[in-house]
């Protein structure tokens with residue numbers, strides 16, 4: 001199956017992006033295609049409903065979402081919500097990209113967990129007719145440390161990520177069966 005992972009932090013080496021890279025690796029190791037779209041590396045213009053010059057990053061994001069069987073959205077917790085760059089990116093997408101697809105929400109927070117941003121993300125997913133994976137992942141505080149080769153140092157975090165991905169991929173397979 002094909003997965004699109006959108007990393008919503010606007011900074012280099014963000015912990016949410018490191019988690020996305022780890023998720024990408026685990027998905028590939030279990031035989032799936034996975035692409036990571038990092039909004040820091042590939043910034044988007046501000047969305048406007050007015051006509052806008054074609055933008056290569058916007059086109060890549062939309063194509064990746066269109067082709068995906070399952071989608072992962074990751075955000076830092078900012079003021080109890082998702083990041084501005086991720087909200088802006090999602091404004092470029094809609095039913096065509098999300099309808100009937102399972103979406104896993106992921107967050108990184110300064111506090112212990114970032115549930116508020118996950119809830120806001122899930123509200124957006126519902127509004128574009130995506131199907132929220134009931135499991136989600138939030139890393140916070142000291143769980144945000146990664147080894148030089150990109151593996152979460154906290155064992156419970158590794159277990160949590162693997163368990164959630166197993167649940168998520170099983171759900172995607174069920175919903176994408178023709």
Ligand SMILES: Cc1cc2nc3c(=O)[nH]c(=O)nc-3n(C[C@H](O)[C@H](O)[C@H](O)COP(=O)(O)O)c2cc1C
Nearest residue numbers: 009014015016017076077078079080108109110111
């Ligand atoms: C503007 C801003 C607002 C933040 N608001 C919160 C918050 O409401 N709750 C929280 O736990 N952490 C908050 N933080 C801390 C970030 O969530 C935390 O540093 C997170 O790990 C950043 O993710 P990143 O490494 O992927 O960029 C905030 C940080 C910034 C810069």
